[in-house]
Amino acid sequence: MEEVFEKTLELVRKSPDLAELLREIVDFEEKHKDQPYFSDVGWEWSDLRVEPVLLKKLYLMGILNMPYKGRRKGYLLADREAVKRALEYAEAEQEELKPEEKPIEPTVEIFNDIIGYEDVKKLFIKGLKNRVHFLMVGPPASAKSLFLLCIENIPGAKYVIGSRASKAGIADYLINYKPRILLIDEFDKMHIQDVAVLLSMMETGRVSEMLYGKTREVELDTVVFAAANTLKRLPPEARSRFQILHFTEYSEDEFKQVVVNVLKRRGVDEDLAQYIAQRVWSTLGSKDPREAIRIAKLASTKEEVDEVIDILKKHR
Numbered sequence: 001m002e003e004v005f006e007k008t009l010e011l012v013r014k015s016p017d018l019a020e021l022l023r024e025i026v027d028f029e030e031k032h033k034d035q036p037y038f039s040d041v042g043w044e045w046s047d048l049r050v051e052p053v054l055l056k057k058l059y060l061m062g063i064l065n066m067p068y069k070g071r072r073k074g075y076l077l078a079d080r081e082a083v084k085r086a087l088e089y090a091e092a093e094q095e096e097l098k099p100e101e102k103p104i105e106p107t108v109e110i111f112n113d114i115i116g117y118e119d120v121k122k123l124f125i126k127g128l129k130n131r132v133h134f135l136m137v138g139p140p141a142s143a144k145s146l147f148l149l150c151i152e153n154i155p156g157a158k159y160v161i162g163s164r165a166s167k168a169g170i171a172d173y174l175i176n177y178k179p180r181i182l183l184i185d186e187f188d189k190m191h192i193q194d195v196a197v198l199l200s201m202m203e204t205g206r207v208s209e210m211l212y213g214k215t216r217e218v219e220l221d222t223v224v225f226a227a228a229n230t231l232k233r234l235p236p237e238a239r240s241r242f243q244i245l246h247f248t249e250y251s252e253d254e255f256k257q258v259v260v261n262v263l264k265r266r267g268v269d270e271d272l273a274q275y276i277a278q279r280v281w282s283t284l285g286s287k288d289p290r291e292a293i294r295i296a297k298l299a300s301t302k303e304e305v306d307e308v309i310d311i312l313k314k315h316r
Contacts, residue, residue: 002082003062004062004063004077004078004079004082004083004086005079005082005083005085005086006086007061007062007063008022008063008082008083008086008087009086009089009090011061011063012086012087012090013090013093016090016176017172017175017176017216019087019090019091020216021048021050021054022063022083022087023087024048025048025077025083026077026080026083026084026087028043028047028048029043029076029077029080030080039067039076040067040068041067041068041074042065042066042067042068042074042075042076043074043075043076044072044073044074044075045073045075052073055073055075059075062078063077063078063083064076064077064078065077065078105129106125106128106129106151106154107125108121108122108125110150110151110153110154111124111147111150112261112265113146113149113150113258113261113262113265114143114146114147114150114258115250115254115257115258115261116143116254117143117147120147120245123245124147124151124225127223127225127243128151128154128181128223131221131223132223132243133202133223133224133225133226133241133242133243134224134225134226134242134243134244134245135187135225135226135227135228135239135242135243135244135245136225136226136227136228136245136247137227137228137229137230137231137244137245137246137247138229138246138247138248138249139229139247139248139249140229140287140288141249141250141255141286141287141288141289142247142248142249142250143247143250143258144185144227144228144247145185145227145290146258146262146289147225147227148183148184148185148225148227151181151183151225152183154180154181155180156179156180156181157179157180157181157182157183158173158177158179158181158182158183159183159185160173160182160183160184160185161184161185161186162184162185162186162187162188162189162190162194162226162228163186163189163190163191169191169193169194169197169209170190170194170197170198171194171197171207171208171209172209174197174201174207174218174220174222175207175209175216175218178218178220178222179220179222180221180222180223181222181223181224181225182198182222182223182224182225183224183225183226184198184224184225184226184227185226185227186227186228186229187226187227187228187234188228188229188230188231188232188233188234189233195234195235195238198224199237199238199241201220201222202222202224202241203241205219205220205221206218206219206220207219207220224242226242231244249287250287252281255277255281255287255289256274256277256278256281258289259273259276259277259280259289259292260273260274260277262289262292262293263276263277263292263293263296266293266296268296272296272300272301272302272305273296275302275305276292276295276296276299276305277292279295279305279306279309280292280295280309283309283313284309284312284313284316295308295309295312
């Protein structure tokens with residue numbers, strides 16, 4: 001049934017971890033399909049050690065049927081071939097999304113948007129090539145996030161915000177996406193259980209997770225670059241895993257030069273970029289280049305810049 005194919009594909013796209021469970025169900029059914037009465041009574045949750053609540057969800061979605069509803073509930077896939085096709089299709093999609101397995105060969109040019117820090121740029125390039133983890137510490141608007149955004153352009157890099165790495169947690173994120181480079185902003189706001197998973201991965205290269213009564217585990221060779229406003233909330237073991245660098249705020253001239261460089265790369269006219277930089281610094285009192293980027297998305301003339309900034313100032 002095409003409906004089963006579409007629902008299965010949508011499910012595993014949203015929850016890739018369920019693909020493994022559905023493959024186990026397919027394998028189990030194909031192994032036992034010729035047994036007497038199997039097509040009449042199916043299998044039960046204990047055969048595959050799957051939580052009944054999850055099977056109920058698959059049943060309500062129409063992916064599972066319930067041929068037997070006695071004291072025990074028996075399940076069968078509504079259309080095994082459709083589920084198999086959906087799993088193969090989803091796997092092919094994931095293969096297309098995987099970055100090419102090439103050595104990381106970045107150069108300092110990836111940091112062209114950042115003013116100064118020439119020594120740090122060279123150090124980071126060495127760290128990326130040799131898998132050295134770095135933690136940048138300093139106040140907002142001190143180039144920490146800009147470094148992360150520049151590194152994000154490297155194939156295989158993934159960017160997360162520590163306070164909301166993912167609803168399921170960092171273990172689920174690492175297992176599903178397998179990043180070559182993990183970039184974490186607001187690392188000091190990351191949940192303690194996620195910090196523990198991350199530190200284990202940095203130490204051993206392994207990430208494991210118990211999900212639906214089953215353990216998933218992968219081995220990764222991920223390098224971590226993180227940014228934090230302070231070290232106060234970080235446990236000693238977290239600090240020991242990183243090479244820590246302290247950053248200071250940009251000066252006015254540095255801020256304006258950064259903003260102009262960033263906006264020009266995004267197609268903004270240099271005169272307008274300079275105007276945005278000046279207004280953000282002097283009128284909004286902001287030292288965050290990301291605010292200038294947001295304003296450039298909302299305004300394409302100096303008059304529109306003035307209008308947007310007046311609204312922002314009014315509602316600060």
